[in-house]
Amino acid sequence: GNSVTQMEGPVTLSEEAFLTINCTYTATGYPSLFWYVQYPGEGLQLLLKATKADDKGSNKGFEATYRKETTSFHLEKGSVQVSDSAVYFCALVYGGATNKLIFGTGTLLAVQP
Amino acid sequence: NAGVTQTPKFQVLKTGQSMTLQCAQDMNHEYMSWYRQDPGMGLRLIHYSVGAGITDQGEVPNGYNVSRSTTEDFPLRLLSAAPSQTSVYFCASSPPPGGAEYGYTFGSGTRLTVV
Numbered sequence: 001g002n003s004v005t006q007m008e009g010p011v012t013l014s015e016e017a018f019l020t021i022n023c024t025y026t027a028t029g030y031p032s033l034f035w036y037v038q039y040p041g042e043g044l045q046l047l048l049k050a051t052k053a054d055d056k057g058s059n060k061g062f063e064a065t066y067r068k069e070t071t072s073f074h075l076e077k078g079s080v081q082v083s084d085s086a087v088y089f090c091a092l093v094y095g096g097a098t099n100k101l102i103f104g105t106g107t108l109l110a111v112q113p
Numbered sequence: 114n115a116g117v118t119q120t121p122k123f124q125v126l127k128t129g130q131s132m133t134l135q136c137a138q139d140m141n142h143e144y145m146s147w148y149r150q151d152p153g154m155g156l157r158l159i160h161y162s163v164g165a166g167i168t169d170q171g172e173v174p175n176g177y178n179v180s181r182s183t184t185e186d187f188p189l190r191l192l193s194a195a196p197s198q199t200s201v202y203f204c205a206s207s208p209p210p211g212g213a214e215y216g217y218t219f220g221s222g223t224r225l226t227v228v
Contacts, residue, residue: 036216043203044205045219046216049216100161100171101158101205102158105153105154
């Protein structure tokens with residue numbers, strides 16, 4: 001079936017370090033891919049998205065490229081800040097009219113000053 | 114402010130009690146869904162709706178009922194609460210043609226504890 005696998009956390013980095021959070025997916029057809037972010041005590045916010053192969057989503061310094069050949073959508077940021085501390089979820093949408101959103105288990109990022 | 118509104122934010126229930134979690138959106142979104150978030154398991158889909166009068170089951174529907182009488186509202190009912198339903202619940206919505214292009218807008222969540 002359709003699923004998303006992302007690296008387990010927590011990921012602990014110092015401020016200004018480079019961030020990579022790995023995400024791979026299994027899906028029939030060509031899903032759309034998303035990264036969501038959840039700050040402490042809040043709901044989920046859409047961080048970025050990509051709807052077809054080779055698309056690059058970007059927002060707030062974060063980037064992810066839809067790689068069909070490796071079925072991956074890794075999240076990267078060149079220089080993290082303390083304010084980036086949050087849980088990051090990789091997700092996909094499939095299913096045409098039903099548009100079910102399938103999530104990975106989430107990765108906690110903790111950035112230390 | 115436009116968005117998805119969930120009430121209540123916190124709730125404690127005794128085993129066997131019933132309650133309804135409310136979800137409303139003012140963006141005229143056709144797609145709405147309910148998720149539960151549990152540690153180490155991410156978010157799992159409970160029920161979803163592709164429009165008023167149409168609902169379907171997600172990954173973990175047992176113990177929950179939904180209805181969609183209007184475009185704006187999508188309540189989630191727990192008929193007889195169990196400790197296994199202790200979780201954080203999120204409602205989400207998306208415009209047509211669906212989440213593939215726009216992603217989903219999430220509410221701020223309801224933290225439910227069943228004792």
